[in-house]
Amino acid sequence: MNNTEKFSVVLPVFNEQDNLQSLFAEIRSAADATGRPWEAVFVDDCSTDNSLSIIRGLADEYSEVRYVAFAENRGQSAAFCAGFDAAESDIVVTMDADLQNDPADIPDMLAVFGSECEMVIGWRAKRKDTFIKRISSKIANAIRDGLMDDGVHDTGCSLKVMRTDLLRSLPRFKNMHRYFPILMKMQGARIKEVKVNHRERATGVSKYGTLDRAMAGIYDLIGVKWLINRHIEYTVKEKK
Template identity: 45%
Template sequence: MPDSLQLSVVVPVHNEEDNVAPLVAEILAALRGRIDFEIVYVDDTSRDATLARLRELQATTPELRVVRHLTNAGQSTAVRNGVKAARAPWIATLDGDGQNDPADIPALLAKRDASAPEVKLFAGWRVNRQDSGSKRWASKFANAIRSRLLRDATPDTGCGIKLFEREAFLDLPYFDHMHRYLPALMQRAGWQTVSVPVNHRHRTAGVSKYTNLGRALVGIKDLLGVAWLIQRSRRTAVEELPGQGGPR
């Protein structure tokens, strides 16, 4: 990894052609001159001009890298592949629809710098949701059930903007939709997590990739699976004993 890079911004996208350029511009405005960073977009087999727009932006944006899925794999896989491709020790994630505000990333970084080293995840908390009423209700209901079952002390796990340590993330168990359970998974691994209030915006272009019913049906199975993982988790401190024979 380049020694100078401090942050990789990972953005998964699928059919977001009209959101790519504005979001890249906002990331640059938020981070240029503040920190050494890169932007890693992961295109999950978009059928529109998303990939073409990204390729055009690469010509004028040296920070921008593009990873392309050869088959459709979903958001969690896109996030994981973006993190694997990233070259910085810390990762910030954003949804590709523009509803997350890149201007919140410096606040997450400041919160990290003021926190104990045991805190490996800073999760965005949408205190002023700009979604439809039905979507807000469904999210509130799902968050309540998740919080009661997993006891992860996190008011909003569905927010796309997060800041976490790359190494800690890659050590987590991987499964589809895991991005919705990062606080519980980080806590299961023995790390601390913090929720940070962030801005939330209306989608201005494109359409949502999820329905309330579809998200709920998948979420039930995922929630039970994560609860099982937590119950079966075992952790212990380890130490390496010094050798007695000297160097060989």
């Protein structure tokens, strides 16, 4: 991969007003350190706090900042998809806006991307979530791995680097962001993992409970398993 190629950092946002200024400062520092052109695409999922106003201010001050603002709350997957559609580069970096993902990991992940892979996934080897959240995640991962093997340690880490064209060709549905690895593999992507830093949430509140996430996860697993089993693949022998 060309190490001067532009990349887009896509960030879904819902009520993260206290994190956005610090988050962008960290992204800017990490992105500038790569020596590449870059942009940050914020997608506001109809926040009810001052998140959108802060994003507008960042866009006015920094040419690298662009944004999409939803008219109604549509969820994280929809926000990611809107960011993919708005990205003006061939490489997308995804991350959460809660400051638990560390932008300082971006340069190392970009360095791995393109070296016989089309997707790089962050692996939170030392998670800083609550005990309940860690346990529920382990249970969910075990169930998911039993039904579909995506070959990665940490599917739930939002910090990823992916090819834009493959992302735009993925089937779109609610909670699809939890299945990016297997969906990308269905598009032919090769995946590598990089251990990344994970931080405690300093401000704001988690947008997910354990029970609602578990119930949605079971429903999604059935649908994704069906999608995998019905996936069409073919090899062209010749054509004219």
